Every structure is written in structure tokens, then in C-alpha cells.
Amino acid sequence: MSLLSVKEYKLYSNFLNTLAKNLNKFYYSKLNKTFVISNKLKGKGYDPVTTSDKAFEKFIRLKIKQKFPGHQVIGEEFGHKKSTSDFTWVIDPIDGTRSYVIGNPTWSNLISLNYKGNPVVGLANFPVLNKYYLNTNNKKAYVFENNKRKKISVSKDILFSNIKVSGAFHGAVSLKQQMKIPKVLKLMQFPTADALSYSHLCEGKIDVVFQATNKIWDIHPLMPIIKAAGGVVTTWDNRDAVNAGNILVSANQLIHNKMLKLLKPVSK
Structure with missing residues (x-):
């Protein structure tokens, strides 16, 4: 069952589509340089966070606030901005911070829109790989690469x-x-x-x-x-x-x- 209307899916998937492109521009213009690493666990293990994680999250939060100021936001680095809205944005500014730290290109920006706690639209954006994944409704998902959009699906019939x-x-x-x-x-x-x-x-x-x-x-x-x-x-x-x-x-x-x-x- 679809939780959003056709119009709502279009609104939010278009927003994330534009945000993916803006995130790439932001990375290459502001963050593709030396960064500072901290360890969240401070001697009890290793859980790195970088100045880039925090900069990405601030950038994403700002874009959401400009477009959907009443929505809730949950981010890995800056916590929960609460409101009475049924819509919540969930942000991992850099998924794969360890990869980011050592220069592996597999890290990404992950963002979902949740409606009443259920993720309904998602973005996985890979700036170094120059591609991103996005669903436009509950039946269609795409990979965007080299200015082209390709519908994706799992290998359903694999043994x-x-x-x-x-x-x-x-x-x-x-x-x-x-x-x-x-x-x-x-x-x-x-x-x-x-x-x-x-x-x-x-x-x-x-x-x-x-x-x-x-x-x-x-x-x-x-x-x-x-x-x-x-x-x-x-x-x-x-x-x-x-x-x-x-x-x-x-x-x-x-x-x-x-x-x-x-x-x-x-x-x-």
C-alpha cells in the first residue's frame, strides 16, 4: 500500500533528486580537501567522525529547513529536531566514515523521508562515484549516472x-x-x-x-x-x-x- 499520494511522491523525490546534485557540488567546492578526524568513543573503541560529516549534515538540514520548515529531522551528528509533523527526515551525512577517512570511494550521503515513522522516499548519493540511487514511488527506483536515469530491480528469479x-x-x-x-x-x-x-x-x-x-x-x-x-x-x-x-x-x-x-x- 502506498503511504503517499502521486503528487507527494513527486514533490519529495524531486527535492531529493535536486539535493543529490547540490550535495555533489557542495562536496567538490567545499569539502574535497584536508579534514579533521575525531573519535566518538575516545579510547573505548573506534567510531570516527570528521569535520566533513558535520558540514554535510548542516548543509542537508539547511536545505530541508528552507523547503519543509515544519518537518522533523533526525541526524547522526546533530540529533532530533522535533515538531508535530508526521514527516521526519533521517540523515546519515556520511555513511561509511571509515571509508571516507582512508580514501575509499564507497561512502555516501543517506537521506530518507519518513511518514508516521515509515521510510517512504530514500536517497543514497555517492559523490566520488558520481552516481545516486532514488525511489520515485513505492514501485520504482532508479540509479542516476552520467546524466542518465536507469530503472533498477533485484534479481528476483535467482536460485x-x-x-x-x-x-x-x-x-x-x-x-x-x-x-x-x-x-x-x-x-x-x-x-x-x-x-x-x-x-x-x-x-x-x-x-x-x-x-x-x-x-x-x-x-x-x-x-x-x-x-x-x-x-x-x-x-x-x-x-x-x-x-x-x-x-x-x-x-x-x-x-x-x-x-x-x-x-x-x-x-x-
């Missing part, structure tokens, strides 16, 4: 025996726990590259992606794109991915069910 799997535990599953899921370990043959892996699944380039410890800003912007491209997304214990946490995305329900079963020993 489980032929699936390409990308997975990452991000330190959340111990080696002892991993020994309980040998079939999953054997399937993990393809690298995980931040939000780009989820985006590649939407293009049919990969068939299963799972990651641990996703926050809402890591997955909400990708959920509408995944669903519009025909994919299935839940947590490892088959709850709504809107809750974030350990996320599983598959090309079809049959594959998803098999992966849920294989991940069950570590999904509790």
Missing part, C-alpha cells in the same frame, strides 16, 4: 544455489558465535562496501546483503529503494527493519527465508 552474498559482522558477532553459522561463512564471497552493497543488490548485481549493528540512519534511506526495486528487508530475527539493528536484505522471499534460517543461531 539460492547461484546467489552472490555480501556480509559484515562489524565486530558484533564473536568468532565463537560465527562457528555456529558455517554455511553463512561459506556464502560470504563478496566484499561489503557500506551502503553501496545494498544499492548493488537493488541493481541485481548481488543477491543477499547482511550487516550487523545498523542504526536507523544507515538503513531507513535504503529501505524505500530496496522495496521499490523488489527486494526484501528485515532484521536477522525477521522483524521490521525500521527498528534497525542487524539487517538482512535479499532478492526474493524464498532466499530471504533460507538466509533467516541460516542466521538464526546468531540472531537472538
Whole structure:
């Protein structure tokens, strides 16, 4: 069921389409230079944040405020701007900050529009790769590259025996726990590259992606794109991915069910 009208989808997808282009201009004119890195965990681990993360989020918040001043905003770096609106923007200014820090081009700007808590329009923008992914309603998603728009869809008819799997535990599953899921370990043959892996699944380039410890800003912007491209997304214990946490995305329900079963020993 569609949560937005045709007119609303057009309004918000057009806004994100323009924002993607503005984000690229902003990056190359203001941020493509030396930046400062801080560690959020201060000796208790490593969770980097850069001056670029904060600059991107301020830029995105400003654009939202100019166009939709009454809407709520939740961002990774600057928290929750509350209002009575049913619409909330969820922002990850740089998804893949570790990649950004070491110069990998797979980092992105992730933005979703949520209606009554449900992600309905999402953007995954990759400035260095010069492309972005966006859904225009609940049935159509596109990749925009070289000034061209191409409709994307998952490999719906792929057989489980032929699936390409990308997975990452991000330190959340111990080696002892991993020994309980040998079939999953054997399937993990393809690298995980931040939000780009989820985006590649939407293009049919990969068939299963799972990651641990996703926050809402890591997955909400990708959920509408995944669903519009025909994919299935839940947590490892088959709850709504809107809750974030350990996320599983598959090309079809049959594959998803098999992966849920294989991940069950570590999904509790």
C-alpha cells in the first residue's frame, strides 16, 4: 500500500533528486580537501567522525529547513529536531566514515523521508562515484549516472544455489558465535562496501546483503529503494527493519527465508 499520494511522491523525490546534485557540488567546492578526524568513543573503541560529516549534515538540514520548515529531522551528528509533523527526515551525512577517512570511494550521503515513522522516499548519493540511487514511488527506483536515469530491480528469479552474498559482522558477532553459522561463512564471497552493497543488490548485481549493528540512519534511506526495486528487508530475527539493528536484505522471499534460517543461531 502506498503511504503517499502521486503528487507527494513527486514533490519529495524531486527535492531529493535536486539535493543529490547540490550535495555533489557542495562536496567538490567545499569539502574535497584536508579534514579533521575525531573519535566518538575516545579510547573505548573506534567510531570516527570528521569535520566533513558535520558540514554535510548542516548543509542537508539547511536545505530541508528552507523547503519543509515544519518537518522533523533526525541526524547522526546533530540529533532530533522535533515538531508535530508526521514527516521526519533521517540523515546519515556520511555513511561509511571509515571509508571516507582512508580514501575509499564507497561512502555516501543517506537521506530518507519518513511518514508516521515509515521510510517512504530514500536517497543514497555517492559523490566520488558520481552516481545516486532514488525511489520515485513505492514501485520504482532508479540509479542516476552520467546524466542518465536507469530503472533498477533485484534479481528476483535467482536460485539460492547461484546467489552472490555480501556480509559484515562489524565486530558484533564473536568468532565463537560465527562457528555456529558455517554455511553463512561459506556464502560470504563478496566484499561489503557500506551502503553501496545494498544499492548493488537493488541493481541485481548481488543477491543477499547482511550487516550487523545498523542504526536507523544507515538503513531507513535504503529501505524505500530496496522495496521499490523488489527486494526484501528485515532484521536477522525477521522483524521490521525500521527498528534497525542487524539487517538482512535479499532478492526474493524464498532466499530471504533460507538466509533467516541460516542466521538464526546468531540472531537472538
